[in-house]
Amino acid sequence: MSTRIAPTDTARGPRRGWLYLLPVLLFAGIGVFLALGLGRDPQTLPSVLIDKPAPSFALPPLPGRDERGFSSADLGGRPMLVNVFASWCVPCRIEHPMLEQLAREGVPIHAINYKDAPEDALAFLRTLGDPFERVGADREGRTTIDWGVYGVPETFVIDARGRIRYRHVGPLQPRDLERTIRPLLAEIAR
């Protein structure tokens, strides 16, 4: 009558062995989940405008640079970039050489100048160089909100049909040009 002394232990042992693996599996599962999360930047939000036509807008020029300004009619026809910048934005200064580099390679770049004093924006372009074809001044920031921008700088890749194909948040860095911007421009040029 040994069952009376330990009525359940012997019956449970082998059948419930998998239970001891459960914490290990849970740990591994959570570990994989968190490891994937480490590679993501929580500050970078996906754009809802991807693969959609760019919003329609018409921005006045920076007085003293040109008389054309920048509007949705300038988008499309060929792959291009649209950069949102401001003279007061420090990361914009950091990424500016990247834009100059792309412009030298023949990539058309237009710009939205966000909430800036025109004279400051002009001084910025005079000092650092002007890689832009069209520049529109968005002093109220309304057009920029239509583009879903929540900080400067941001850079959009527009395809020949005027659709937004990619949104880059923050300053462009050399590896962004190599890994994303140039391959995407080449892909949509085909």
Add this chain to the structure above:
Amino acid sequence: MSRGRLPAVLLALALASGATRAATSPEEMLADPALEARARALGKELRCLVCQNQSIDDSDAALARDLRRIVRERLLAGDSDAAIERYLVERYGDFVLLRPPVKPATWLLWVGPFLVLLAGAGLVFAFLRRRPAAAVEPAELDPTEKKVLEALLAEERRNRPA
């Protein structure tokens, strides 16, 4: 402080902190109190994209101020609350809503806690159902055990003081 006054003081403190926390400045406010109330209610449901864990009603960021202005302009133009939320979602995605909408992509988010609760309830139920089985009726004593028990009881009776 008397006990009776404590709730009143706490309420006053709560109201005072609420009034200072909102970032909406007086000049932004709409003249119509009903519209302004709707604007404030909407602002509390909309995320400031810059600070990300504050509502646009709470945030001092420039973008939050711009979004507050847009909300008020749309209200004055006669838009419904849902139309204003749609306007912002079209630009910033569902992320702009502090309360995520219920749709297939967010079902797990909404139902997840209840699934965990259900799983926990299931475990507790299984555990409780097993308990009575573990506490089985003791089996009958066999003759040897009966003899030992008798002897022990007899000894106990002898040792007990009369």
